[in-house]
Amino acid sequence: MTSTPHHQRILDRPFVLDLFAGPGGLDVAAHVLGVPSLGIEWDRSACLTRYAAGLDTLHADVSAIRREAFEALPPEINVLAGGPPCQTYSVAGSGVGRKALDQVKGYIERLMAGDPDENIDKELQKLTDPRTALVLEPLRYAIQATRSPNRGNRPYDVIVLEQVPAVEALWDHYALVLENIGLPDGTKYKVKVDVLDTETYGVPQTRSRAVLIARREELGEPFLPKPTHLAYEAKEWNRRSGGATAQTHQPALDEEIAPVPAPRRGEDDAPKPWVSMGKALPGREKPFLVRSNYGSSGNPGRRGVRTDQQPAATVTGRISRFVVFEHLDENIVYEGPRFSMNEAGMLQSFPPDYPWSGTAQAQQVGNAVPPLFGAHLLGAALGLPAPGPEALRKPWVPATEEQRAKLRSHGCGSADDCTASCPRPEDQAPPRSAPRKKKAAAG
Template sequence: MTSSAHHQPILDNPFVLDLFAGPGGLDVAGQVLDIPSLGIEWDRSACLTRYAAGLDTLHADVSAVRRNSFESLPPEINVLAGGPPCQTYSVAGHGAGRQALDRVKGYIERLMAGEPDEKIDESLKTLPDPRTALVLEPLRYAIQATRSPNREFRPYDVIVLEQVREVEALWLHYAKVLEETGLGGFKYEVVVDVLDTETYGVPQTRSRAVLIARRQGLGKPSLPSPTHFSYEAKEWNRRNGKNGHDQVHQATLYEDTEPQSDEPQATSGKERQAWRSMGDALAGHGRPTPFLVRSNYGSSSNPGRRGVRSDRQPAFTVTGKISRFVVFQHLDEDIVYEGSRFSMNEAGLLQTFPPDYPWSGTAQAQQVGNAVPPLFGAHLLSAALGLPQPGPEALQKPWPPATEDQQAKLRSSGCGAADACTDRCPPPEDQVPPPSSVRPRKKKASAK
């Protein structure tokens, strides 16, 4: 269900707690909507990016904050949001999370039944990959809020979650317990679905399972109305060539190839726009067109979305491998050459970060790929809080960098010192969980 109702804010003073905050996708969305937020992130480099961007941050383990310092969180926080790490659920991973879906549903039931945290934690140690358990943290925070005297035992008013599409089954189970059992005597109304980010103006194909919950009495939640057409790979290939060789030639033929759709064009009183292309997103930032991009990844769980795309198409799903995408520049109808790979600035633009976002630290491609696209996040927060939907231009304005004094203040709050991490921060060796020990079994080739 998508929203078509008149926008009416449901909270006077929303304040977001962003779990697994990464370099700031949801927090940037919050700032665009004038909503304060506090992000919890354990990767040092992502925190450096956040400090440079002027975002309030705790450099910490989400689980450790819940266990040891939940009472120190601002009591006025009333919106819980986040995208737990997806590696064990993503089709790009080894599948430990997907194989453990039923077990994780069981943990949801045990948490709602009030089983002690210590017993739950001990049981979670038996999961093949510890990252699988992180999808439970939003629920554990929501439960902890109702046990906190610092919050006067109040539940969060709104919950907004996103993950890879394979987690939809868990979000549906979240919805079941929030609607039927509730938290602290309060039940929720919940909507869950899988949304495609290109239908919200993000210039890439990226599918995400989304949950929006509102405490009963705040109105029935709805999903954000799509503002753009979806990208259909089969239709594009039918009209523009089915392989990279054809697209090399087609990339120079700027004929009438706007996306077509049989879906209704009216949405919230507006007509849907064509999905945004890579060329549109990168226009004015030094990347010559036309160009082609080749990737063996980025299908967003849909193999039909792999292969080669031109600058007139949306990008493949932006992941931590974005720096490996091969970009070709066209010379003439018979010759192409490999151009420069996407810069972090360009990768950020494909994620809808502002053009001058201050990427910092190491593993910047991983930061970009792990982030929630800010424009998509802004649509989710707007729908959850009853605010007007943002347009792409909201994130195309210059991003004011934090001064050295501001960064020092943010880092003092987030790390415990103005210029360094302290023992409050996760040890470097613990910031990357061990790789999954569960790998999908390969089918043996049959003898013929």
């Protein structure tokens, strides 16, 4: 089979269904590509952000929509996308999902073999943390599409998924069964899986993600997005900077640190320098240092202190705790203002004035798919040229009150409030850990 040229549009009218849509990272990506999208999100505050941003939304549980309201989804949806919750797989989370990888692979095979949902659901209830099973939902949606009378039993043309690197093994298993076994109706896909670094696509942040891009085999071989920027290497940076940003307890601002080398002349296609925090946050006029409590993908070499000349460490739900230091004069360093939510969003590549709403906004920012990275993924999946970083620095036009009321009426069932059909906040809390037993005193 011949491969499709990278920038040859493969669908006349792509329409994205964004599972676990959060505050809108993939939807913003679709927007800048000129592609319509519908997001399903169960967190109330994330939905408030989405309504304020003018994004079409269903305030609902992804699993419940699949079981009870799949036929109500627009039949023209032909692209399935999403980033299932990562808490049980992330190195910053409980690790329950990582321990259950082989078990989840077994569920993947059973779903593809047509095992009834009722049987699978009964066993999934036995998992230590039910969120582990959410990584199966994209596959269950892909299968459900082939059984949907409203769609004419038509499968999705394209699937785009992203998660923390620990899920790469599951995406590999997705690829294995999608290519070799196919969905229960016989539909097969061509699939690409890899772990990509967001700073290599212009996001001012080091964040590694396991990604999957699949196309129905009739649509040609898929491809991964080509990096547009250089990778950030902590060891190389520390070598060139003399360790000025190293793990010191007393921060120091060093304006003499050599910048990342620019591409050589004549290399038009050569990757550009990665985007620094200072470039992404032009409103901060003074040089600054950031001390984070988390590194990219748990890589110790990426933890600690960074200057405004480096990309940010992985933006998490704790971004509001990142401490920012500035110079008062040549000799005194003081703690400056911490990142605002708009600044935190810009480090995720959201537009500068994105309308963050509701509570737990830092968590919304940290959980989101970086829109610029998402645009590269969707662009590669659909054969569309991805936008440059400047496309997401333009002002975002928020929804009017009338538009917001209409979106909420569709998403929640009421123009100004949630309804009984919306997920309850108490249902969104992760299960509590069992209390540890106290050790008996020695002797």
